[in-house]
Amino acid sequence: MDQIPEFVDQRQKSWCIYCSKWLSDAKATNRDHVPTKSFLRLPLPENLPVIEVCSECNESFSADEQYMLAFLGAVISGSTAPDAQIHPRAERILTKYPSLKRRIEEARQEARNLFGETEVLWQPEPERIKRVVLKNARGHAFYEYGEPMLSDPAHVYFAPLPSLSTSVREAFETIPFNGVLPEVGSRMLTRYFSGQDLDAGWVIVQEGSYRYAVLQHGKLTVRTVLFEYLATEVIWA
Numbered sequence: 001m002d003q004i005p006e007f008v009d010q011r012q013k014s015w016c017i018y019c020s021k022w023l024s025d026a027k028a029t030n031r032d033h034v035p036t037k038s039f040l041r042l043p044l045p046e047n048l049p050v051i052e053v054c055s056e057c058n059e060s061f062s063a064d065e066q067y068m069l070a071f072l073g074a075v076i077s078g079s080t081a082p083d084a085q086i087h088p089r090a091e092r093i094l095t096k097y098p099s100l101k102r103r104i105e106e107a108r109q110e111a112r113n114l115f116g117e118t119e120v121l122w123q124p125e126p127e128r129i130k131r132v133v134l135k136n137a138r139g140h141a142f143y144e145y146g147e148p149m150l151s152d153p154a155h156v157y158f159a160p161l162p163s164l165s166t167s168v169r170e171a172f173e174t175i176p177f178n179g180v181l182p183e184v185g186s187r188m189l190t191r192y193f194s195g196q197d198l199d200a201g202w203v204i205v206q207e208g209s210y211r212y213a214v215l216q217h218g219k220l221t222v223r224t225v226l227f228e229y230l231a232t233e234v235i236w237a
């Protein structure tokens, strides 16, 4: 990815965008990658989106991020077996944490459909995934628009991309431009003019691994797609 400097109001940079603590009051601060590097494949792209947050928050998401990665890895690969994993990081996590592997295995259910065929259903732990989805949405909104979205969102949604109906998927994929340009100095404005890492309104962090879009139409909406499999949306009213 290209590095894009931004010139938004520096006063907005004083809080941790996850817990709203003043960064000057925090014991320590960290540079937080949004999304976490573990969602990406090696070699990592250069100039990944990074924001400054308090260290406590920075560390507090890693267990849920690991869970999400292992869970999606198992769903996409159809198995919790480490050697069956398509994503190398999922393989590593499922090898390293047998209790997590067991927990995900227990979330696998088989059911007969109307045609008598066996269907496999994986039941996620929704609160853990929502926590990561919201974290990333706050990070993307802040990185692109300089907006600290400290309040609770109206809506946090996630679903497998292949499960969306054609019309819902089309609406999800379409990033409308409402004619209002992003704020002067924001990274998103720079992207609008330069097209940097931008494909039809989506910011491509790494092809096939992660993309996101931030829409500001009165309300703020952040959409992401992880592994071209999990679609997420967070809306602040």
Ligand SMILES: [Zn+2]
Pocket: 016, 017, 018, 019, 020, 021, 053, 054, 055, 056, 057, 058
């Ligand atoms: Zn914090």
